[in-house]
Amino acid sequence: EYMLFTLKQRQLRFCKLNMFFLLMFMIYFPVPVSGFSLQSCTVSINTAVCVKKRLTAIPKDVPPTVTGFDLSVNRLTRIQQSDFPPLPLLLFMDLNRNKISEIDPGAFRTLTSLRRLNLNNNKVIKLGERVFDGLNNLTVLRINYNQIKVLSSTSFQSLTKLEVLDISHNKLQKSADLELILHHMPQLQELVLRGNSLKAFNSWEITNRSLALHILDLTLNPLKDFKVTSDIFQNLTRLKLGNPKGNEQTIWDVKNHTFLSRVSNLDISGLIMTLDDMKSLLEAVTSSLTSLRMNSMKLNHSQLINMSCSLPTMFILQFQFNKLKNKIDSYFFKSCVHLTELDLANNYIEHIPENAFMTLKDLKVLILSNNKLSSVPNATRTLQNLIELDLSSNNIGSVTCMDFSNNVKLKELALKNNSIQTLSDCVFKNLLQLQVLRLQSNQLIQLNKAFEKNLPNLKRLYLNGNKLKKISAKEFAGLRSLQNLTLHQNQIKDLVEDSFVGLTNLTDINLQTNCLTMKALKTGAFNALINLRSLDLTSNHIKFEPLSHPPFSNLSRLERLFFMGQHLNGNQHLSINSLQGLNNLLYFNARKNHLTNLDNDTFTYTPKLEYLDIGSNDLKTLSSQLFAPIKNLKNLYIHRTALHSLDFFIEANLTKLEFLEGRHNQYSVITEKVIKSLPSLLFVDFTYISFSCDCDNVWFINWTRANKQTQVNDAYNYSCNYPDNFKGKKLLDFDITSCLPDKGFIHFASTTGVILFFLVISFTYHFMRSHLYYAYHLIWAWLFDSRYKNKQASHRYDAFISYNSNDEPWVIEQLLPRLEGEQGWRLCLHHRDFEPGRSIIDNITDAIYSSRKTICVISQRYLRSEWCSREVQTASFRLFDEQEDVLILIFLEDIPTYMLSPYHRMRKLLKKQTYLNWSRAADQPDVFWENLRKALQTGNKPDGEKLLLTVIETQ
Template sequence: MGPGVKEHETETGGRKNVRLISYFFLLNISSLLAPISGFAMKSCKISYNIAICKKMKLTAVPRDIPSAVKGFDLSSNKISRVHVSDFENLPGLTQLDLNRNSISLIDDGAFANLISLNKLNLNNNKLSELGADLFHGLSNLTELRVSKNKIKAIKDDAFRSLHSLKILSLSNNKLSSVPCATRNLSNLLELDLSSNNITKLGCDDFANQTKLKHLDLYQNRIAALPECVFKDLVRLQVLKLQSNGLSNLNGAFKSPLPYLKQLLLNTNKLTAIKHGEFSGLWSLQNLSLHENQISQLYIGSFVGLTNLTHLLLQRNLIEETNVSKGVFNDLINLRSLELRDNHIKYRNSTSLLQAPFSQLSRLEMLAMPTQHGKGGSLLPRNLLQGLTNLLDFNIRDIHLFSLHKDMFNYTPQLTNLDISSNELQDLSPDWFSQIPNLKSLYISRTSLTSLDYLTDANLTKLEFVQARKNEYSVISEDIINSLPSLVFADFQGNGFTCDCDNAWFIQWIQNNNQTQVFDAYNFKCNYPVNLKGMKLLDLDIRLCSVDTGFIMFISTTCSILVFMLASFIYHFLRWHLAYAYYFFLAMLFDTKHKNKKPPNQYDAFVSYNANDEPWIMRELLPKLEGEQGWKLCLHHRDFMPGKPIVENIVDAIYGSRKTICVISRRYLESEWCSREMQVASFRLFDEQKDVLILVFLEEIPTGELSPYYRMKKLLNKMTYLSWPRAAGHTELFWEKLRQALRTGQDRVDEHFPLNVVDSQR
């Protein structure tokens, strides 16, 4: 019986095992075909095969969780201990989240049945030690996070069973050294030991980590690096060592780290970068050295970094002598260089002997340092030489008060320019003509009073303008129209004038659909004083608007009236106006003559028509000059060449004691003769004495004199001589003319206005 019973029991046990395995298989299949949902539990819920018990104020792991769940979220509860039986019925669990509890104790073997678990999160708990059997059974675990606990010690074999682990986070604990347990994790890809109390590193700390790609060691207390510390990290791509207090690299990066692409060494105490310090990092692309105490850079400091694209050096003690000696020449693929907050300060705009960035032809972003100390700065005119592909230039807050006119000759591709927080008094359109591709312009806090320079800058591609806290009072239509591509404008903090000068700007803000004017509804008035503090957009601009139709009506009406008036004057008053003009001209020359010329240069000026010149030369001239000895002024003989005719006439009349008008029909028709008589008539009126002698060469009936009312008026007031009537008595004619030339006491009572005829003599 005994053996038979035993055989039966063994068979029964075998069948049970087969049935159990079949049950789990069918359960898993059913869970794949129909995810668990709607399962009745007291404190949790099931969603897509995940048991969610988050923020339920649980103090222990619930026992009513279906065994088929794949995920279990117990985060943000009050669980203080994990028991060995808490997860024994969840063999299919792949993700377990115990983040943000109060766990200080985990029983050995508590995770032993979780053979399918991939991710375990124990962050933000109170664990102080990781024991040898804590993670027993987690052979498929790939991600383990135990950050923000109180871990001081880790048993050497705590991870012996985690052969598949690829991500391990132990940050924000109290480790004083790199745990030896990590050396057993040969498949590890990411290791986070940041924010611990690690004071030094050893040559074997990362032994066997040949697959490690990401290593975080920042915010520890590491003062120096051993030369051999990274010797096994042949596939490392990212290394973070910032905020440690490092003062010496000891050649740790001279040994090859052929795949390293990102190295963070910022916020340490490095004072110098020695020659070849990074010569083993030929794949490095990003190097952060900002917030150190670096004062010395040497030629060769960056040798080997031919693939470096981003270099951060801001907030150090670098001086201009370090920058200007070719220390960056090895960085032939550099795209971004940050130098702000150093001690680089140029005092003049003359050319440097060696342009500091001349070999960085691929550089796209350059930020120059904030200046310290008193006094303004000037950038050397060739500072940007070689930067033919520069896109972004930042010279914010460098106490700059001027820029050389050729500063941007080397950067034709520039699209972003930041010159904010400087002491610039004016900007030249010439600068912008060198950078026609500019898209973003930052000009805040520059004390500029106007944006008028933009109207001539030809910035047709400019899309973004930030011009905060300046002294702009008016934004004109010309300024906005000169920026056809503008899509964003920031004018915060300017003191606008609230009057009609800004009416167009206000209307544009409210109606334009292309440009966003940032915070425009909070723009405030600064002028006039009675409106100070009022919002700009509250200004009523209706009184500033102009009725275009009304203006056109007024303009058209005025134009018609002016045309009609001009036509009337031309047809009816042109001679009066011409006369008034010459009357004034005669007065002007009279004053000039009295002040500058001696009187009586000639005895008489002879006014005659050119057609009557034979009589003048044959009869008048021989008798008066030859026999009687008078000195006569003749236009063809005595007028000064090159002098205006009117001026010659006036000078001749006022420079002679008398004027003899030799009148004929041709004389009356001559416009220049008429002008001569008008000037002589004015003198007659002005001096109130007999200065005019009329001699008629022809008998002209009174009817023919009617059109020449001035001549007719003169004949009614004074006697005249007639050459035709003197026939046979010529001696009497010449005697009377001689007597007329001698006398000068006769007065006249009439005012004879000037007459102007526009024709040739």
């Protein structure tokens, strides 16, 4: 019966068996995956950084998700087509300072999203055919400081979106080369050609169409001719010409003055040409020029100033490196009435006449840095509209009360790198609008109340690099708007309680590299800095000790505290209340302080701490309780701390830690528990750790190779130090298979087990297949019984007839006429009452549970039928498991007991349940049918009325 269905079931079981063995294969032979540890690079802010790695080939293990790739300062000599793996998100690549001399056609074709490419400082001589193929989205290309002499016609063919091209400091010689560049770049806005060997610029050799160029730089070329015959520079706003290092005279030939009518920024530094050509040049830009650079000029300086200042729109003039010394007189800038910015730096100026700037009434910015001035020029006093004055890097030894008295609008004053020793209280008296004052790198010994009452709007004050030894009381009391104060690299030893009074808006103060001690901090000098955000006390002489009034107790808004490198001898200890009051501290650096111990309560007062550096100390051990108050920690530096173990992490609860730097320590094993205790870890550095190359590190080796979350910095260079025979070898080269159980034994055991398994199955099937067959149907019946037994459906039939198809004639000719025709019972039969289209199993189960009784017509063929067995087992479940008398057995023939023995429930049934035997009813058929009628009439309860029939069991 149902041969087709049985065949499909067997095929399904075979498929499941195959799937099982496939899964087992995958478990024991896993597919290798690439981890996040790169051999030669690190990934920082989504950029692969491979700088200074002595690379001779491009790394292949860079993650495809990076947006930046920095390969600068290496030893690459050639870029080939197969060098770059697909990097679909890459936007920036830096190949600066390699030794690249050759680039193959299409070498960058896999970098389709690249926007910026840097090939500076290499040895490229020729740009061959289609060298930049694939870079259709490139917008910036820098290839300066190479040796490029030759360009091919298709070198730049793919760069249709390029906006900036810097090909400076190469060996291009012909203006026709520019045609090869510009022909394929319709969107090019900036072209930098400085430092090549171009001798002529002829527009007709380049193009006749209007260019999109905004910036053109031709400086440091030996140009003899600059000729423009058509209006190709309609968008040009910045033009750079000239060669300060050359002696060649340039001929200027622009056919129409309107060709450069949009140029607003002009640099002609070092340009040599006749006075007439210079006039023609300036006339070409007379209506648009706003900014002019004329550095290192060889023409008459006074004439150049007069010509340039006659341009009505020019407001900014840079005139550096012209060796003016004492050339500036009262008439030098006479015509420069429109100037707002004047840069005279690097001119060896020693003296400026008092009325030299009389005509510069609108001047707002004056730069006189890097000259030889010995005092502040009186000429600056006439510049009442001056906003910025730069006198840096001169020989100024002192400043007087009159020097800046008229510069009342000054906002930025630079006096750095001079020789000023003292100040007075009146020097800056009138500078009420000053915001930035640079006095660093002088020789200031004392401030003499220069800031006690003045400069109410000053925001930044630079006093670093002087010789201050003490900050007296109320020294900065007048600086109520000050935000940044730099006092580092002085000789400050003493502070008093009121040293910083008045600085209520100060957010940043730098006091590193001074001579401060704990005595200075005990004064409470920092108590006035209630809005301080950053405090740097690096490289002083501060020894922390328990204090009744902690030095930072009033700095509740402090976010960054730098305390590394105190110059102390012997072992040091950070007192428990050292950080008291710093409730908002985010960054704490206590590196290199000879600390030998950190109390568990050290960070109790800094619950928001995110960055902690305690490296280069002699801690040896750390407690997990130390980190209990700082659960927000994200960055931890513990290098050179002589730690022997990292087990403190296991109970530290640092679930937010992302960065761990643990170089140069004594531990040799990294355990699974340590790593798993840091679930947010993104970067870890164990460089210069003496690893044990044994089975204790197997988990760490596997994790380093396979994990996708945490980057293990420079993991491929981790070295072994133990045992002796592995010294000097790489940790990741360690053969972890030596730590696994003996493969031969595993293979022997597994093979033996499989063979024994199949032997047991074979013998069981051979000697007990009938029992197995019965058990299979028993389980099947139980499953379907558990599905239907809770359903209380009404009985549609009086009896379901279960029979073998070979016994169908008896059922149709004998059973059906008697029970339905004469006695009026309603029967359920396979061929008549099963629902078409429904599964056979569902039809059988539904029929049994929809009938009051089940009549099993049993013969030897019936017992051998799979579906008949399922029917009788389902019915028997209702009898034994539901305790309902629902089963009637009719034996068409005598069946020996041995044929019933595999059917345990059938034998149990015969011992407990009445049955009818048709083969013994030949003499009295009416009695047989009457007994069957009574059996159908009885109730379903097992303790109800039973038929007492003679049971003859055939032996």
